[in-house]
Amino acid sequence: MSSILEIADFRAEGLRIGGAKVRTARTIDVINPYSGERVGTVGMASVEDVRRAMDIAKAYVPTLSRYERSAILNRAAALLRERTDEASNIITTESGLSKKDSIYEIGRVADVLNFGANEALRDDGQVFSCDLTPHGKKRKVITTRDPLLGVITAITPFNHPMNQVAHKVVPSVATNNRMVLKPSEKVPLSAYYFADLLYEAGLPVEMLQVVTGDPREIADELLIHPHVDLITFTGGVAIGKYIASKAGYRRMVLELGGNDPLIVMDDADLDKASDLAVQGSYKNSGQRCTAVKRMLVHEKVAAEFTERVVAKTKAWRYGDPMDKTNEMGTVIDEAAARHFEKVVNEAVAQGARLLVGNAREGALYSPTVVDRVRPEMTLVREETFGPVSPIMTFKDIDEAIRMSNGTAFGLSSGICTNRLDDATRFAKELQVGTVNLWEVPGYRIELTPFGGIKDSGLGYKEGVQEAIKSFTNCKTFTLPW
Template sequence: MSAILESIEFRAEALRIGGARLRTARAIDVRNPYTGERVGTAPMASLDEVRRAFDIAQAYVPTLSRYERSAILNKAAALLRERTEEASTLITSESGLSKKDSIYEIGRVADVLNFGANEALRDDGQVFSCDLTPHGKKRKVITTREPLLGVITAITPFNHPMNQVAHKVVPSVATNNRMVLKPSEKVPLSAYYFADLLYEAGLPPEMLQVVTGDPREIADELLTNRHVDLITFTGGVPIGKYIAAKAGYRRIVLELGGNDPLIVMDDADLDRASDLAVQGSYKNSGQRCTAVKRMLVHEKVAAEFTERVVAKTRAWNFGDPMDKSNDMGTVIDEAAALRFQELVDEAVAQGARLLVGNQREGALYSPTVLDRVRPEMTVVREETFGPVSPIITFGSIDEAIAISNGTAFGLSSGICTNRLEDATRFAKELKVGTVNLWEVPGYRIELTPFGGIKDSGLGYKEGVQEAIKSFTNCKTFTLPW
């Protein structure tokens, strides 16, 4: 794999500030993780350019009607669906995700746009009567939601190059807000592509500006600029906690990591459960905060379940991300793949058994299954953000709940059981934001609430409806009635 080749469809990007494309003296190389080719460059913004973006955003007063916002979002969705092949190829080129995964992501992004368009039309205000108690009055209280007074800073990660961006941008557009977006410097091309799609659909460029650069130079300005009213961030726990400490008196929405279990009880359909296990572990190269990070399996069925998972893992095709027959491409870069290999080697040295995988070539890392894993091993105590399937056994539902809750994270979970009593206990007792019965931990639609607790986030939810609530101020108006 050559690291000096340049892609034929090379994209040299520019900052999107105030409707202009601004070139910068410095740029960040964006490379295909599989081939090493340079697929593009992203501009490195200066502090002055970031400040200019905020100044322009703050000075602009959005006047789009609900109908106009909805029309823009629906048009962008239609344009994106028409360009699925082009857009998915861009995602695959810069992230190494398989074409299967990137095509699926484009569908999700279009869903976000359509859901946002629908929500823009929906007035979610409330009306309260005040004559409800002996000392009440004959009045009504009417609530309305208004855009923020300042600007939204959005910071997105690498694992879903366009969908993570959509989940920040679409609710902002739907609510007539102004946003300055900084996508991951590892996958910036998809974010610029998405912004251009919205401009083409009619979005005033002052409502969405995109900057990229060295986080060491511009990150603090994104958090502390005097115009920032809200910071929405998806990414790792250390950076999330840094943002929380740095933001001061500002609203923050943090969607952080996960260490999500798939819990398989002794009554489970093991064929169905093992399907969920491998899909939840390896789709998107395992790079999802809601991927199956731990498989907690009842000791009575562990041997048979493990055998099925190993067989299905061996059948999971991985390799060239552009080959549509492959189920999985690379992880984000060689450093990440090396980290996964080190974690698995450490677990094996501590007594775990490697059953398949742990092979690496550059950023290509094979789907991997371990059993005889103990909860204190780093591979399951921390978030292993890649295609690794560690299997932990338990003897009772009490033990399963204790192991599941025994990490710093609290994002999602998947449950495989047909006993309603057990499913109900899991729903009540797992300390997570989501419990999915007979589904992978990550199952949701783009509209529904999503988020975690503990080190997985502050409890604020994403999903189009919940993000709209976070991105608006609630005002009440009372009148005689």
Template sequence: MSTVLENTNFRAEALRIGGEKLRTARTLDVYNPYSGERVGAVAMAGIGEVRRAMDIAQAYKPTLSRYERSAILNRAAALLRERMEEASDLITAESGLCKKDSLYEIGRVADVLNFGANEALRDDGQVFSCDLTPHGKKRKVITMREPLLGVITAITPFNHPMNQVAHKVVPSVATNNRMVLKPSEKVPLSAYYFADLLYEAGLPPEMLQVVSGDPAEIADELLTHRHVDLVTFTGGVSIGKYIAAKAGYRRMVLELGGNDPLIVMDDADLDKASDLAVQGSYKNSGQRCTAVKRMLVHHKVLGEFTERVLAKTLAWRHGDPADRSNDMGTVIDAAAARHFEKVVNEAVAQGARLLTGNVRAGALYAPTVLDRVRPEMAVVREETFGPVSPIIGFQDIDEAIRISNGTAYGLSSGVCTNRLDDVTRFARELQVGTVNLWEVPGYRIELTPFGGIKDSGLGYKEGVQEAIKSFTNCKTFTLPW
């Protein structure tokens, strides 16, 4: 009989419902993907607990002023910055992300809080005169944004355990809404940590409740409960489409997968382009919807670019996530690593060439480079959500655009060229939500609009400003003038 080791910083978490820490008869264990240690356990909610949270949220009427909301968010940001090491250790322990990545994530979360605090102070209402046409009247129309009448359900994924949570919670707080959050069952500890931070900063607990559990048991209730006005979800396409079909007549914000290209033209600075390629592929263990999933490279520079990517991949240190010298930790679990190995092996069997990597040990998966990849191979046709760098050659810009647009996804892209005519064509013709020149596809700040088209998203984009729009109702008030 094998023995599961328990981490010395073990965290036992209860549900956060109505200001109470509610423990249940069943718990969900959380394991460190690298060591296998049991790092925590969270209470499992059933339908009854979800309904109770919804009823509490619906009954509560937030009255926080703009100043009070802003102060809470800024206070939470300050607390988080003071506890960066503790918070990043927690992310690393439950997700396997290396310390470099988890520390970076904490910085991003603090940014989300500060941006949300600023937006809480900003009134984006408008004033329209009505006497603009022959049949107009001497009146004015004033617009205002109000919280939703019902509750927001938020469902978050594993890849950014705290930042994905922040992008749902902060706009909700900034707009005086009430939210019931279900974090990923793989990384729930960071969500509870974040909620407690906000409570400590002064947030009324009825405005944010957290329920963890088995999605097969509680997800439908979170989607269809009579109090739910809006469902905001970040995750895979298949689940997103299920939510769209199940939630019915409700507002939805679905931020789904990506198959993001880095396009390298023949005039590109190959040292800079290969740096972007490697960083975009392996940061966060490649587990980002905006990671570089495909490298599209002009045939004139294909060989030299590939050599540079290979050399930089070989220098990318991976291993123990807690080792600060490592550039990459594990992927989320051994099952994910086995999936990457399978997809890469299929590509090799179809004619791709493995240059390095495709080595796994449990949840550790080595950074992997493939060339001679064709667009129809599953490794680039579907989203490979891990540290895999598939390189595809192209002849001209027309082919690059055709290959880039030739998948069901349309999230982000990166472009490496100095020719203005090519830049403008990519900006106009790439079927994506973001085109980044001389940057990885995933670059953004936490304030700016973010999201995709096609199978990559539905509804308003994320980013603090856009989320605030989707989390509010716009009311118009008219008066004689």
């Protein structure tokens, strides 16, 4: 595989604590999944580093007006859009995501910044009259939303290196909060780039501290430090449940995994449905909590649908992430690719049929289609976080709903049908946070509520508006009227 980075592109990053780039004796290497090159290093924070970041954040009292917060976020959005190529290169080189996907991600991050800027200007108070009942009084109740008294801990995953960070940081800035962020040690360069962009746009450095390190060493301090009021986490179920067990009497926003279905009914336009199937499975290398993880297809159309999915999968270009003609790059590392290979082989050994793919070279894993899949197979019972399309069949809508609901997850879903009665049943009966008609499960805009139920999440939803609610305390003030 060819070299991607010249030596000038190497990024040696320190922690961001109190406005300083803190160099540490220990560092973490950042490796390009495609080339195997070391593309950067980041500081490895100690518990003392985390405590110092917490103390600085807690001691600072933000005084930014709504206008000032909005201006900072809009300025950061403009800077990011101007630097799309540079910023997307960082995402691609540290994560292996294709340039197509990383450029798209930069657009999403800029949207988060702009939406946050708009929400910072919105008056979020309410007014209630109190003379509504026979025993009421001539008074008014006015609500306000205040920043948290303590610090927000944010922990982000690898799959959207900058957008996941933006969804934590932007609502914090919009609400005048203080945050200590720990990005994934696999993709930390994007987080530091984003933080520096906000500082350049005028954000007081005390409002955002960034620490990287070994989770086994510093994670507990980020969870149980007495300054922490709220923990917002996106990632796997096991870690989410661990956080819940450690957090104690603290607010939590846990956005966890998914096992999202694309349900194809017998009346569906199969060309359109198969387009959604491959896009939902392979965009972002299949590494999305809302990727299509299961294709539930009516038995009457399964053969034709499968044929179309196989043909479109074979046409899906993958390889060098920096090649702009490729639609897919690598997965996050070789270990992940080996896992996908393993669970597909296991399913085939149990009676599934491999139709295309399951080829691996390092962290490069080909788009893969498997049919004759059964619900008890690991491939679909657990979340397969990669570019695999498992096809399962059902006889009627009742069975489709049972199959969809028959997992521990409940994040999102996509529905392909033109019958309003079926669409309505799915909307009412699927045990998920989102039902998208004629769209991939992951479709949303950065403003709208996002989150799941069951093992897919706990607490408030994400999305800029919902996060702003969870990042604030509601206070009521009453007065004679």
